Amino acid sequence: MHKRLFIPGPTEVRKEVLDAQAQWMIGHRGSEFSDLYKGILKKLEDVLQTEKHLMVFTSSGTGLMEAAIRNGVEKKVLCCVNGAFSDRWAQIAEACGKNTDRLEVEWGRAIKADMLKEKIEEKDYEAVTIVQNETSTGVRAKLGELYRAVKESEALLLVDTVSSLGGDKIDIDMWGIDMCLTSSQKCFAAPPGLAICAISDEMLDRSKKAKDKGHYFDLALMAKYAEERGQTPSTPAISLMWALDKELDFMLDEGIENRYRRHELMAGRVRGWAAKNFSLFAEPGYESVTVTCVNNSRGINVGELIKKLDEKGIAISNGYGKLKEKTFRIAHMGDLTLDDVSEVTGEIDGILGL
Numbered sequence: 001m002h003k004r005l006f007i008p009g010p011t012e013v014r015k016e017v018l019d020a021q022a023q024w025m026i027g028h029r030g031s032e033f034s035d036l037y038k039g040i041l042k043k044l045e046d047v048l049q050t051e052k053h054l055m056v057f058t059s060s061g062t063g064l065m066e067a068a069i070r071n072g073v074e075k076k077v078l079c080c081v082n083g084a085f086s087d088r089w090a091q092i093a094e095a096c097g098k099n100t101d102r103l104e105v106e107w108g109r110a111i112k113a114d115m116l117k118e119k120i121e122e123k124d125y126e127a128v129t130i131v132q133n134e135t136s137t138g139v140r141a142k143l144g145e146l147y148r149a150v151k152e153s154e155a156l157l158l159v160d161t162v163s164s165l166g167g168d169k170i171d172i173d174m175w176g177i178d179m180c181l182t183s184s185q186k187c188f189a190a191p192p193g194l195a196i197c198a199i200s201d202e203m204l205d206r207s208k209k210a211k212d213k214g215h216y217f218d219l220a221l222m223a224k225y226a227e228e229r230g231q232t233p234s235t236p237a238i239s240l241m242w243a244l245d246k247e248l249d250f251m252l253d254e255g256i257e258n259r260y261r262r263h264e265l266m267a268g269r270v271r272g273w274a275a276k277n278f279s280l281f282a283e284p285g286y287e288s289v290t291v292t293c294v295n296n297s298r299g300i301n302v303g304e305l306i307k308k309l310d311e312k313g314i315a316i317s318n319g320y321g322k323l324k325e326k327t328f329r330i331a332h333m334g335d336l337t338l339d340d341v342s343e344v345t346g347e348i349d350g351i352l353g354l
């Protein structure tokens with residue numbers, strides 16, 4: 001049975017995109033692959049409206065969180081933490097042996113520009129990490145305000161847009177993002193296994209000079225292969241590249257502004273329903289456009305609700321980590337429609353007798 005995914009990744013993948021993977025294999029050093037990869041990079045440039053260096057890794061997004069640290073930071077990094085994934089980034093920085101400071105607020109709250117400005121002034125950080133869309137809490141950072149605080153300093157701006165890029169408008173170039181990273185299985189509505197990033201010239205220079213960056217996630221090497229040969233340094237997941245390429249065609253056909261608008265409409269619908277029947281976990285004004293974290297203010301049995309929805313072929317998520325029974329999450333990302341999300345809230349109404 002096809003269970004439809006309203007979990008915050010992996011999200012629904014179109015049949016055409018799934019089918020695109022089932023082709024006879026090609027070599028990754030031939031012109032056919034170079035044409036595919038160069039085509040993907042060009043489409044990404046159009047979809048993301050950026051002139052930065054683009055690359056696609058065979059990895060999940062976490063790999064690029066680590067790459068950001070290993071290529072962009074020699075010693076000192078500031079990590080903005082307000083949920084599970086931003087905390088993971090700080091843990092990665094620590095695991096990479098970096099001197100890691102945290103600017104931390106409670107889960108569900110957002111970090112504000114004045115807090116960040118004040119913290120950045122304390123030390124000469126080489127980079128600041130921000131998770132633009134905290135999937136664990138449904139909190140969306142106001143990057144359009146935060147970026148200024150980082151750009152007034154010497155620090156690089158490293159941004160995780162794993163659960164938002166391609167669904168929520170991120171102005172990579174205007175906000176001077178030095179590394180904007182994402183995964184294939186969220187708003188790009190492709191299968192998991194690829195990670196995409198856009199990096200600035202400054203990040204590229206930093207990578208060229210970085211001492212302990214390792215090999216697999218060497219951004220400068222990746223950029224060199226992409227830009228000079230239309231290849232990747234090691235064997236990529238070619239089948240996934242076909243899927244991504246196909247989905248990018250759908251994204252371009254829809255038009256990126258239409259895609260953002262659709263996400264806003266879906267978010268508005270789910271948020272309205274959640275506010276009426278429960279309450280929202282995210283601080284007002286900072287609600288995610290791609291995933292709604294619903295506060296279990298009625299004290300329902302979340303596990304039971306998920307089970308009943310599953311019987312109807314619908315998957316939603318419980319709360320993340322410590323929020324397991326306190327919240328549940330409905331994703332509205334990728335290629336889902338307003339009708340799809342209305343169907344989910346309608347089914348929940350039926351199950352709970354709302």
Ligand SMILES: Cc1ncc(COP(=O)(O)O)c(C=O)c1O
Pocket residue numbers: 008009060061062063085131133134135136160161162163183
């Ligand atoms: C905000 C955020 N960052 C990072 C990750 C990790 O990405 P991946 O699972 O692709 O490694 C996730 C996964 O859900 C996420 O939501």
